Amino acid sequence: MSRRRVVVTGLGTTSPVGGDVASTWEALLAGKSGVRHLTEDWVEEMPVKIAARAAVDPTDVLDRVVARRLDRSSQLALVAAKEAWADSGLVSGESVDGDRLGVALASGIGGVITLLSNYDALKEKGPRRVSPLAVPMLMPNAPAAQVSLHVGARAAVNTPVSACASGNEGVSLALDQIRLNRADVVLAGGTEAAIHPLPMAAFANMMALSKNAGDPTTVSRPWDVGRDGFVLGEGAGCLVLEELEHALARGATIYAEVLGAGITADAHDIAQPDPEGRGGTRAIKRALEEGDVDPASIKHVNAHATSTPQGDIAEGLMLHAVLGKHVDDVVVTSTKSMTGHLLGGAGALESVATVKAIVERVSPPTINLDDKDLAVDLDIPTSPRELPAGDIVALNNSFGFGGANVAVAYASYSA
Secondary structure (H helix, E strand, C coil): CCCEEEEEEEEEEEEECCCCCHHHHHHCCCCCCCEEEECHHHHCCCCCCEECCCCCHHCCCCHHHHHHHCCCHHHHHHHHHHHHHHHHHEEEEECCHHHHHHEEEEEEEHHHHHHHHHHHHHHHHHHHHCCCCCHHHHCHHHHHHHHHHCCCCHHHHHHCCCCCCHHHHHHHHHHHHHHHHCCCEEEEEEEEEEHHHHHHHHHHHHHEEEECCCCCHCCCCCCCCCCCCCCEEEEEEEEEEEEEHHHHHHHCCCEEEEEEEEEEEECCCCCCCCCCHHHHHHHHHHHHHCCCCCHHHHHECCCCCCCCHHHHHHHHHHHHHHHHHHHHHCEEECCHHHCEHHHHHHHHHHHHHHHHHHHHCCCCCCCCCCCCCCCCCCCCCCCCCCCCCCCCCEEEEEECCCEEEEEEEEEEECC
């Protein structure tokens, strides 16, 4: 593989705490939670009655006719992609050849709301009431396809599906596409919209969701001794990845450089991580090796840390195993304490936050960390923390059901 340098030239998101990058970043720095009580009728029978819905409904942003033809996961993806594309200043066919423009946009579950609502229509009203658009709306690659149609991307349009690691895998795949010279620009990221009774009941029954009935804004508490599961969120994140010379030639604003990515599997359990974090450790090591990164240069980590008893501990072990004595110099955060867990969209949203942390030189806090688990020996600020001056490297980690592990290393851009 070539060593073509890859940079980030556009950012977009719609999240539980903001409808775009600026509002999301402001909320993260302010420690604002997006977790709320759900108000739908079906919630009354559910064991879990809270979630982190998108702060701005995508149907309020998109054209109404367009929105009606998209599953909510595609709606969210299109909102984030539109922002990232506009932010990059690219114009397909002018500043980038559509044949050299790709998409790598992930989803962990896909169009589950469309699938289940059409099955309800089939059972209750018969086959004629099933939407003729059901399949192109529910298919997992629908968000990526819709984004490709919006920007005119004619290189590879991919949909990585690796549960909660999907969004980060989208970034990794985009990096590979550019380094393999298959594209000059790739819109990368992930999306998820699974706040529906069936997924929520399933997650609750497998004891993955928190059943804390207190103040919703305090329930997602990574690394706290009172953590008892994650909070389901929805949203999307998108980054424009671009080959460096292509970006320089058009005078693009460069936010950060993508140094490397590592992808591994645990082969341990379908739902639980390896308790010793060996698979995740190898993913982080591979990301650093690919980017020729000295562990001492890592200054910030946006951790996967979902607020589950076992997963949060395993990630701490990974960081100690890779960073060794340098782990004490690393500022670690879990923005899931505010956004909840976006599943296939998590790594993408958190990549946006990681890049913003590099640019602004500040780490968002981890909220609700009232009593840190003694098994976690990491520097986890509960208020915003300035990052050091000079060039820095930051990691974004994602781990998912099936034993999927993805780590991506970003850095300050320097010529």
